[in-house]
């Protein structure tokens with residue numbers, strides 16, 4: 001599937017109807033989401049025919065994009081049941097099949113490295129400090145292939161250090177820097193849209209470098 | 213929820229040691245065709261806990277229960293298209309829409325509703 005076509009389809013998805021501030025619920029827009037998944041597949045071959053998990057899947061954008069690029073099996077996880085219902089409707093709308101699990105990422109208990117690729121746009125940790133690193137830590141525990149994630153550019157050094165030293169990643173690489181418009185959905189945002197510089201990361205878990 | 217997802221999940225309550233596999237109590241199952249991909253099945257085989265998988269497949273309500281998968285499987289079976297087709301069907305085409313997952317150690321139940329297992333924990337379980 002062409003990038004433009006993927007972006008177009010993602011633009012049709014329904015997004016959070018009543019976003020919860022404390023969970024940092026804002027969607028990954030179709031522009032960024034399509035590029036993230038398209039890059040993961042076209043540059044690295046990490047989506048098609050793979051088992052993909054979408055952590056903090058919200059309304060399912062990244063997981064559904066993976067399914068559209070022929071991931072064999074997709075599992076979306078979110079702590080908010082309302083978003084999962086929207087994700088389920090979105091998948092049906094685009095005629096793809098994804099599994100959904102209602103769970104807090106911190107309490108996931110999955111068997112070994114059962115996932116090939118984790119894709120995620122975790123909360124940045126502006127509401128509850130450290131939640132972004134909890135997502136990354138868990139992603140590197142379940143992924144045998146690669147982890148794609150978005151983090152604020154201002155935290156680049158911290159992310160790199162945590163991934164390599166604390167979470168035992170083999171590599172941590174910034175693929176590109178993006179502008180992320182966080183729409184004014186929360187009262188504490190004074191401006192209409194807040195433009196945040198965000199890095200698209202690719203992490204490899206340790207076992208990969210040993211196996212190859 | 214497909215059986216592939218079931219194969220990955222363990223009981224996540226704090227302190228539980230033998231929380232795998234979760235016993236599947238399926239009430240409603242839907243069948244939805246998925247593209248057959250032999251390479252994927254060969255790729256995933258080593259990662260599947262076969263005992264848990266067959267146990268879940270056999271436990272499904274009568275009209276969906278899978279009886280034609282062997283108790284034990286070995287890599288040599290992956291050469292058989294017939295075996296791969298059955299493996300594919302049970303792993304990827306059966307969706308548990310309603311039911312529960314039950315922890316083998318504590319009996320803790322995780323409800324499955326609209327295909328979504330609820331693995332959210334209570335405060336005293338984390």
Ligand SMILES: C[S@@+](CC[C@H](N)C(=O)[O-])C[C@H]1O[C@@H](n2cnc3c(N)ncnc32)[C@H](O)[C@@H]1O
Pocket residue numbers: 023024025026027028029055056057058059060061062077078079080083103104105106120121122123124131
């Ligand atoms: C920034 S949004 C991204 C949503 C979606 N992945 C997307 O790309 O449009 C973060 C998501 O993480 C979820 N979330 C926040 N904390 C979580 C936690 N501890 N466990 C699981 N999900 C969580 C929120 O409900 C929200 O859907």
